[in-house]
Amino acid sequence: MGMTITEKILAYHAGKERVEPGELINCRLDVVLANDITAPVAITEFEKLGLNEVFDREKVVLVPDHFTPNKDIKSAEQARYVREFARKYGIINYFEIGRMGIEHCLLPQEGLVLPGDLVIGADSHTCTYGALGAFATGVGSTDMAAGMATGEAWFKVPETIKFVYYGKMPRWLSGKDLILYTIGDIGVDGARYMAMEFTGEAIRELSMDNRFTMANMAIEAGGKNGIIEPDEITLAYVKQRAKRPYRLFQSDPDARYAEVREYNVSRLEPQVAFPHLPENTRPVSEAQGITIDQVVIGSCTNGRLEDLQIAAGIMKGKKVHPEIRVIVIPGTQEIYLEALRQGLVEVFIEAGAAVSTPTCGPCLGGHMGILAKGEKALATTNRNFVGRMGHPESEVYLASPAVAAASAVLGRIAAPWEVIK
Amino acid sequence: MIFRGKVHKFGADIDTDAIIPARYLNTSDPRELARHCMEDADPAFPEKVVEGDIIVAGKNFGCGSSREHAPLAIQAAGVSCVVATSFARIFYRNAINIGLPILECEAAVEDARPGDELEIDLNGGNIRNLTLGKAYQATPFPGFMQEIMARGGLINYIKERMKSGA
Numbered sequence: 001m002g003m004t005i006t007e008k009i010l011a012y013h014a015g016k017e018r019v020e021p022g023e024l025i026n027c028r029l030d031v032v033l034a035n036d037i038t039a040p041v042a043i044t045e046f047e048k049l050g051l052n053e054v055f056d057r058e059k060v061v062l063v064p065d066h067f068t069p070n071k072d073i074k075s076a077e078q079a080r081y082v083r084e085f086a087r088k089y090g091i092i093n094y095f096e097i098g099r100m101g102i103e104h105c106l107l108p109q110e111g112l113v114l115p116g117d118l119v120i121g122a123d124s125h126t127c128t129y130g131a132l133g134a135f136a137t138g139v140g141s142t143d144m145a146a147g148m149a150t151g152e153a154w155f156k157v158p159e160t161i162k163f164v165y166y167g168k169m170p171r172w173l174s175g176k177d178l179i180l181y182t183i184g185d186i187g188v189d190g191a192r193y194m195a196m197e198f199t200g201e202a203i204r205e206l207s208m209d210n211r212f213t214m215a216n217m218a219i220e221a222g223g224k225n226g227i228i229e230p231d232e233i234t235l236a237y238v239k240q241r242a243k244r245p246y247r248l249f250q251s252d253p254d255a256r257y258a259e260v261r262e263y264n265v266s267r268l269e270p271q272v273a274f275p276h277l278p279e280n281t282r283p284v285s286e287a288q289g290i291t292i293d294q295v296v297i298g299s300c301t302n303g304r305l306e307d308l309q310i311a312a313g314i315m316k317g318k319k320v321h322p323e324i325r326v327i328v329i330p331g332t333q334e335i336y337l338e339a340l341r342q343g344l345v346e347v348f349i350e351a352g353a354a355v356s357t358p359t360c361g362p363c364l365g366g367h368m369g370i371l372a373k374g375e376k377a378l379a380t381t382n383r384n385f386v387g388r389m390g391h392p393e394s395e396v397y398l399a400s401p402a403v404a405a406a407s408a409v410l411g412r413i414a415a416p417w418e419v420i421k
Numbered sequence: 422m423i424f425r426g427k428v429h430k431f432g433a434d435i436d437t438d439a440i441i442p443a444r445y446l447n448t449s450d451p452r453e454l455a456r457h458c459m460e461d462a463d464p465a466f467p468e469k470v471v472e473g474d475i476i477v478a479g480k481n482f483g484c485g486s487s488r489e490h491a492p493l494a495i496q497a498a499g500v501s502c503v504v505a506t507s508f509a510r511i512f513y514r515n516a517i518n519i520g521l522p523i524l525e526c527e528a529a530v531e532d533a534r535p536g537d538e539l540e541i542d543l544n545g546g547n548i549r550n551l552t553l554g555k556a557y558q559a560t561p562f563p564g565f566m567q568e569i570m571a572r573g574g575l576i577n578y579i580k581e582r583m584k585s586g587a
Contacts, residue, residue: 037446038487041449044449045576048576049579066446067446074448078447078449123487124487139514140492140511142489142574143515145576146579150579156563188434188484189434189507189509192507222484222509222510364438364443364486365443383436383485385436385485
């Protein structure tokens with residue numbers, strides 16, 4: 001019996017020939033990550049162990065991105081706590097404001113996560129790195145602390161659900177639509193404790209930015225990890241960034257899956273997830289006309305260059321609807337600079353949108369675009385829980401950058417083909 | 422460990438933003454977090470919860486963010502145990518790592534009504550609804566996790582392993 005890519009990566013890091021779903025194993029970690037919200041709790045736990053050093057100064061990554069640039073005094077104290085820890089323990093991969101980015105856009109860009117890696121991060125969207133053919137999963141602060149101390153973590157080997165996407169992607173369809181449609185199909189706990197392996201001809205054609213978006217939202221179906229087997233597209237992305245060797249794993253043809261689900265993408269419409277769960281998805285044609293107060297384009301889900309290119313392509317020469325606000329947040333400083341060089345920032349500003357320095361900000365209701373009571377936002381982010389972007393009586397609709405840009409222009413939820421004929 | 426407390430009942434898919442909204446995450450002080458525990462699911466919860474009370478909820482409790490502030494807030498609010506149909510995996514892991522008792526038991530969840538009194542024997546996974554006079558058996562934890570819980574959480578567990586040089 002063969003193994004899935006997830007099982008192979010776990011087995012390799014456990015020093016075993018093979019692993020079985022359900023087995024409890026101890027694994028070596030390649031990267032241990034935290035941010036300004038989760039690191040403070042992890043640091044306090046780590047220091048209880050009384051150690052003088054972390055297991056590897058290069059493998060611990062700290063990115064203050066949630067409430068930064070510091071939104072208030074308490075956030076500033078938390079950010080300082082992380083900064084001082086990084087200095088005290090000589091953490092090499094600490095990223096300061098002005099040189100940083102949203103963690104899950106930043107780490108792949110910097111070549112800090114590579115194919116075949118095993119990564120834990122004290123942030124649920126750590127699963128993003130599965131797009132590179134790595135095993136990456138979110139954990140809490142105590143697991144992060146233990147990881148910093150020992151370089152190891154325990155795992156229960158998950159069963160895998162295989163999602164096969166076939167057919168040709170229609171013009172406006174994106175990775176965001178595929179993952180929203182999938183979550184709508186299986187529900188917010190449809191892959192609870194399980195690996196989600198995305199494959200099929202439509203995935204093989206997807207750009208890295210779209211693949212990151214898909215793996216990013218595996219957690220929204222309860223998944224332990226989302227993963228895509230590495231191919232030429234992965235290698236083209238990784239080659240120019242990797243500073244250390246990496247390993248390519250593939251699922252065996254006779255690997256065992258808990259379930260296989262197939263989707264024909266040819267006739268899929270862009271998707272919109274209605275409040276208050278990411279599983280409440282409908283085709284955009286059933287959402288057209290819903291008025292909104294704010295559009296957010298950004299986040300670890302959709303704050304990458306291609307996302308901004310698509311949005312700018314729709315907004316170029318147009319104006320933001322007078323009754324709404326649009327906030328564009330490039331995922332990293334590098335993406336921001338490239339968006340500037342390509343004239344995308346100019347498109348957004350001329351259209352009447354605000355462009356922000358990289359931050360998680362409004363996605364989790366932190367800052368930079370909080371909603372008032374009764375307000376509605378359409379966002380390219382990942383969650384639309386009650387109160388996620390502000391007041392408990394505000395609402396969030398989730399969609400792709402194309403739908404967001406069209407909605408920004410028309411002032412209501414709109415399909416991209418309404419703006420670009 | 423035996424707990425006895427009154428039921429606070431919640432539905433399915435209670436996410437970590439409902440357990441502790443991100444707007445309060447500019448601190449990790451458990452007492453401050455407890456003041457806003459479950460606020461977006463039941464604004465009155467922080468006021469009415471008393472030491473030893475039990476949260477009973479449907480499937481996928483704790484879905485969403487990895488914030489350990491969620492089980493920390495529940496623990497600091499005085500909740501003795503969370504009984505749910507199922508838990509989201511990061512919350513499950515976090516609860517064990519910080520020593521917040523949790524149990525999975527669908528039948529107990531279905532029957533329990535707000536205000537019912539439950540008695541829970543964590544080691545055996547036995548749940549008794551004293552108000553209804555019914556008994557239930559929760560899914561047992563794997564031995565590995567029981568070891569972590571018996572040592573009061575992951576950090577103590579690692580400390581002991583480091584001491585023994587394992």
